[in-house]
Amino acid sequence: MNNxxxxxxxxxxxSASEKPFTGLIIREKEPENLEFxxxxxxxxxxxxxxxxxxxxxPVPKADPKTWQLKIEGxxxxxxxxxxxKLRSMxxxxxxxxxxxxxxxxxxxxxxxxxxxxxxxxxxxxxWTGVPLADVLKRAGVKSGAxxxxxEGADRGEIKKEPxxxxxxxxxxxxxxxxxxxxxxxxxYQMNGEDISPAHGYPLxxxxxxxxxxxxxxxxxxxxxxxxxxxxxxxxxxxxxxxQHNGMPIxxxxxxEVEVKxxxxxxxxxxxxxxxxxxxxxxxxxxxxxxxxxxxVSVDGAKTWQTAQLLGDxxxxxxxxxxxxxxTPVQPGRHTVMARATDTRGxxxxxxxxTHRGTYMITHxxxxxxxxxxxxxxxxxxxxAI
Amino acid sequence: MNNxxxxxxxxxxxSASEKPFTGLIIREKEPENLEFxxxxxxxxxxxxxxxxxxxxxPVPKADPKTWQLKIEGxxxxxxxxxxxKLRSMxxxxxxxxxxxxxxxxxxxxxxxxxxxxxxxxxxxxxWTGVPLADVLKRAGVKSGAxxxxxEGADRGEIKKEPxxxxxxxxxxxxxxxxxxxxxxxxxYQMNGEDISPAHGYPLxxxxxxxxxxxxxxxxxxxxxxxxxxxxxxxxxxxxxxxQHNGMPIxxxxxxEVEVKxxxxxxxxxxxxxxxxxxxxxxxxxxxxxxxxxxxVSVDGAKTWQTAQLLGDxxxxxxxxxxxxxxTPVQPGRHTVMARATDTRGxxxxxxxxTHRGTYMITHxxxxxxxxxxxxxxxxxxxxAI
Numbered sequence: 057m058n059n060x061x062x063x064x065x066x067x068x069x070x071s072a073s074e075k076p077f078t079g080l081i082i083r084e085k086e087p088e089n090l091e092f093x094x095x096x097x098x099x100x101x102x103x104x105x106x107x108x109x110x111x112x113x114p115v116p117k118a119d120p121k122t123w124q125l126k127i128e129g130x131x132x133x134x135x136x137x138x139x140x141k142l143r144s145m146x147x148x149x150x151x152x153x154x155x156x157x158x159x160x161x162x163x164x165x166x167x168x169x170x171x172x173x174x175x176x177x178x179x180x181x182x183w184t185g186v187p188l189a190d191v192l193k194r195a196g197v198k199s200g201a202x203x204x205x206x207e208g209a210d211r212g213e214i215k216k217e218p219x220x221x222x223x224x225x226x227x228x229x230x231x232x233x234x235x236x237x238x239x240x241x242x243x244y245q246m247n248g249e250d251i252s253p254a255h256g257y258p259l260x261x262x263x264x265x266x267x268x269x270x271x272x273x274x275x276x277x278x279x280x281x282x283x284x285x286x287x288x289x290x291x292x293x294x295x296x297x298x299q300h301n302g303m304p305i306x307x308x309x310x311x312e313v314e315v316k317x318x319x320x321x322x323x324x325x326x327x328x329x330x331x332x333x334x335x336x337x338x339x340x341x342x343x344x345x346x347x348x349x350x351x352v353s354v355d356g357a358k359t360w361q362t363a364q365l366l367g368d369x370x371x372x373x374x375x376x377x378x379x380x381x382x383t384p385v386q387p388g389r390h391t392v393m394a395r396a397t398d399t400r401g402x403x404x405x406x407x408x409x410t411h412r413g414t415y416m417i418t419h420x421x422x423x424x425x426x427x428x429x430x431x432x433x434x435x436x437x438x439x440a441i
Numbered sequence: 442m443n444n445x446x447x448x449x450x451x452x453x454x455x456s457a458s459e460k461p462f463t464g465l466i467i468r469e470k471e472p473e474n475l476e477f478x479x480x481x482x483x484x485x486x487x488x489x490x491x492x493x494x495x496x497x498x499p500v501p502k503a504d505p506k507t508w509q510l511k512i513e514g515x516x517x518x519x520x521x522x523x524x525x526k527l528r529s530m531x532x533x534x535x536x537x538x539x540x541x542x543x544x545x546x547x548x549x550x551x552x553x554x555x556x557x558x559x560x561x562x563x564x565x566x567x568w569t570g571v572p573l574a575d576v577l578k579r580a581g582v583k584s585g586a587x588x589x590x591x592e593g594a595d596r597g598e599i600k601k602e603p604x605x606x607x608x609x610x611x612x613x614x615x616x617x618x619x620x621x622x623x624x625x626x627x628x629y630q631m632n633g634e635d636i637s638p639a640h641g642y643p644l645x646x647x648x649x650x651x652x653x654x655x656x657x658x659x660x661x662x663x664x665x666x667x668x669x670x671x672x673x674x675x676x677x678x679x680x681x682x683x684q685h686n687g688m689p690i691x692x693x694x695x696x697e698v699e700v701k702x703x704x705x706x707x708x709x710x711x712x713x714x715x716x717x718x719x720x721x722x723x724x725x726x727x728x729x730x731x732x733x734x735x736x737v738s739v740d741g742a743k744t745w746q747t748a749q750l751l752g753d754x755x756x757x758x759x760x761x762x763x764x765x766x767x768t769p770v771q772p773g774r775h776t777v778m779a780r781a782t783d784t785r786g787x788x789x790x791x792x793x794x795t796h797r798g799t800y801m802i803t804h805x806x807x808x809x810x811x812x813x814x815x816x817x818x819x820x821x822x823x824x825a826i
Contacts, residue, residue: 128687169602207689217554218692221682221795227689279689284669286691291676297606302513304592304612304664306671307603410606 080106083171087111087212088254092176097320097339100367100376101151102179104247109254110156110177112226113212116274120258125242127195129205129280135195139258142186143244149184150239150264153341153374157267157294157310160318160417168414175318175421180339180374183262185243189236192280197232201280204235205287206261206272218292225277228270228294229285230263230311239264239372242275264372265343266311267415269294297411313343315404316418317350317377317396322425328390329430334381336363340396341374348401350377353393357406357420363394384427391422465491468556472496472597473639477561482705482724485752485761486536487564489632494639495541495562497611498597501659505643510627512580514590514665520580524643527571528629534569535624535649538726538759542652542679542695545703545802553799560703560806565724565759568647570628574621577665582617586665589620590672591646591657603677610662613655613679614670615648615696624649624757627660649757650728651696652800654679682796698728700789701803702735702762702781707810713775714815719766721748726759727783735762738778742791742805748779769812776807 080090090109092102120139127135156177158170171177192204207227214220234240243262244251251257256273263270269289284290295307317340328334340347346369351360363379377394384390395404408419465475475494477487505524512520541562543555556562577589592612599605619625628647629636636642641658648655654674669675680692702725713719725732731754736745748764762779769775780789793804 168604205689218680218682218798219553219795220690224690277689285689286676286693287689288692291671291680291692295603295676297603304590304662304670304672305605305609307673307676308671410604413603 080108081174081176083173087114089171091173092179094175094178094318094320095323097337097376100180100373101247102181104181104249104252104255107179107181107246107255108156108177110171110268111210111254111273113210115253116209116211118209118253118258118274123258123276125191125259125275126277127191127279128277129198129201137191139244142191142242142259145186145190147184147186148238148241149182150241150262151180151182151370151373152239152262152264153178153180153313153339153372154268154271155313155316155341157269157415158417160421161414163421164408164414164417170414175320177268178318178339178341178374180341181247183241183243184245184248185241185259185262187238188240188242188261188278189238191242191278192235195278197280198282200282201232202283203229203281203285204232205229205277205279205281205285206270206275207277207279208256208272209274209276214288218288220288224288226272226289227285227287228272228289229281229287229309230266230270232280234263234266265313267294267313269310294415296413296415299411310415313341314416314418315342315345315347315396315398315402316340317394317404319392319394319421319423322392322423324423324425326425327428327430328383328425330383330387330427331385332383334383336379336381336392336394337376338394339374339376340394342396342398342400342402345398345400345402346371347375348397348399350375350394350396352379352381353395354381354390356391356422357393360395387427387429390425390427392425393420393422395420465493466559466561468558472499474556476558477564479560479563479703479705480708482722482761485565485758486632487566489566489634489637489640492564492566492631492640493541493562495556495653496595496639496658498595500638501594501596503594503638503643503659508643508661510576510644510661510663512576512663514583514586514663522576524629527627527644530571530575532569532571533623533626534567535626535647536565536567536755536758537624537647537649538563538565538698538724538757539653539656540698540701540726542654542800543802545806546799548806549793549799549802555799560705562653563703563724563726563759565726566632568626568628569630569633570626570644570647572623573625573627573646573663574623576627576663577620580663582665583667585667586617587668588614588666588670589617590614590662590664590666590670591655591660592662592664593641593657594659594661599673603673605673609673611657611674612670612672613657613674614666614672614694615651615655617665619648619651650698652679652698654695679800681798681800684796695800698726699801699803700727700730700732700781700783700787701725702779702789704777704779704806704808707777707808709808709810711810712813712815713768713810715768715772715812716770717768719768721764721766721777721779722761723779724759724761725750725779725781727781727785727787730783730785730787731756732760733782733784733786735760735779735781737764737766738780739766739775741776741807742778745780772812772814775810775812777810778805778807780805
């Protein structure tokens with residue numbers, strides 16, 4: 057094997073300057089919904105300017121001088137914290153893969169409503185802020201509390217039915233036990249910079265292990281509840297079908313992230329040099345667990361080979377992986393796939409489970425590529441044997 | 442006043458034979474959704490063949506010989522009752538107004554999705570069956586139970602989003618306290634006859650005080666739950682917006698019936714004789730309360746007059762009412778309205794509250810009529826002064 061290829065090492069990091077900047081893909085202009093072009097993946101940390109944006113409503117204006125975080129609930133008197141006060145509290149930094157619950161929706165068949173995300177409604181960043189548990193302890197949590205509602209300053213109308221009675225605020229709840237876990241923070245920094253307006257300035261919740269909809273942006277109110285919260289994004293949207301223990305079927309709120317691997321390279325329909333070693337590359341992640349293995353198939357799921365996991369495992373962050381594929385001698389169409397398994401033994405399914413509705417899209421995606429006789433392409437992802 | 446008019450008495454009942462039979466209006470053929478032509482109202486009891494039909498899915502086949510009611514929940518072993526056994530248990534008869542939660546939807550502006558009911562997705566019948574409380578006590582209710590799910594044998598697919606994963610069973614829950622109330626029964630008879638297939642043969646739940654969706658037809662399973670049920674018709678459909686005590690807005694399941702009066706006669710755009718006494722006639726009902734008064738306005742809500750309540754008040758049944766309107770001397774367009782108040786002091790609103798979405802449509806409906814110089818119409822609803 058030729059060891060001179062710059063990309064065949066196991067280093068998880070490639071400095072951003074080595075790759076030309078690739079812009080975000082506009083999925084919706086107003087409100088802004090932007091996708092990371094996943095084939096541009098080059099490092100464990102997604103640069104802020106490439107991080108996907110998911111917004112339900114326009115970005116609300118925020119002045120840190122007057123901004124207040126209100127903590128209410130269960131009859132306790134309201135408790136307020138200023139931005140300055142929050143920034144003076146002990147902080148921690150957590151690395152978290154954030155995936156929109158509707159990521160990969162474009163691959164669903166038949167087509168469904170909703171933003172048509174491809175592979176890039178996902179990113180991994182380091183978030184810095186105050187543990188939610190510290191704030192809740194300071195405010196006082198009444199006995200009997202079971203859920204914590206996170207409400208943003210973003211407001212707007214729901215036009216489809218059930219149509220909202222005018223503007224409503226985005227809000228989601230998480231179980232109290234999760235809210236009290238140390239990894240859940242109220243973040244004011246993203247990758248060492250103040251969070252930008254599109255990502256929730258001045259404050260957003262960071263709920264590692266849950267899909268992105270729980271990491272409420274522009275957070276300005278927290279409520280503890282003694283019963284399940286029945287907000288719009290908890291009952292009508294961000295739900296999936298669940299039937300267990302002989303219960304009648306129910307619509308439960310989407311919450312914990314499912315195990316998933318995505319292939320960054322090759323991209324769909326990429327031309328791959330024949331009779332070469334091609335470096336397949338991607339990321340894998342899961343919820344309240346860690347990635348145990350990533351497998352790759354280059355023969356349409358007949359056989360699976362183990363990919364190399366890169367870097368160290370960091371709970372709640374994604375894990376990059378690579379696999380050196382010895383491409384066929386004969387040109388033609390080929391299908392490559394990747395699937396991940398986590399330390400709880402969950403593996404990505406091959407088939408779509410329709411119980412998941414339009415969310416949690418983790419069934420293995422076949423990526424078709426064109427194997428070609430190409431000489432001297434200068435590709436950094438393959439080399440002649 | 443001329444006392445010879447056959448309809449000006451205070452008797453709540455007019456025998457069905459006095460009125461020509463008026464058929465149901467087809468709102469949907471498959472599944473069958475049929476409306477009572479409300480202007481044909483003539484008695485406190487709606488005849489079975491005129492009772493509106495609301496179905497989500499096709500009528501399921503049922504054989505009383507093999508039919509079983511399963512009672513499950515909270516870890517208790519399942520308990521089964523045959524149709525024969527149920528019919529041998531002590532029974533009671535309850536009079537109940539049943540209104541579809543979407544009744545009067547056609548009057549909403551702007552137009553919304555859903556069956557376009559006018560005034561007749563409502564009826565009043567006497568139901569005979571076994572108190573649900575007796576069945577639950579026999580089956581055993583575990584401590585911690587808080588809701589009772591009523592599931593029907595009717596199954597089908599939800600096509601709009603969230604699209605169901607194949608066929609699902611219709612199911613709704615009621616609070617345990619309501620389920621244990623004596624008025625809630627498992628009915629096998631409707632107005633003294635075995636319930637017909639369209640109305641739930643062999644057994645349907647009867648939940649007086651709640652909108653019709655709680656009175657589950659073709660009932661074959663009952664489950665007690667120790668947490669709120671999150672079925673489709675509890676979270677995504679049959680919900681309304683609620684915001685109270687500074688809580689973020691929530692989607693709650695439609696449940697208790699709101700106070701409402703409807704005008705049977707005059708019908709919309711009916712020609713009303715000028716300079717006569719016209720007998721306005723209708724019905725009024727409410728939820729966990731009783732009708733205190735019905736008021737009528739014949740001048741576009743400038744002034745309100747008290748209507749005469751007919752018969753006796755029967756909790757959970759509707760109350761017929763009449764008002765002798767001295768019609769104007771001059772011909773022209775006139776607007777009549779009715780509004781009810783219940784013993785809890787709830788009065789129908791004049792304006793639609795958009796929090797109610799596409800359900801609980803009780804704001805006062807103006808009925809436009811044409812006052813005309815007519816002689817010798819032979820109408821039984823008016824007489825010359």
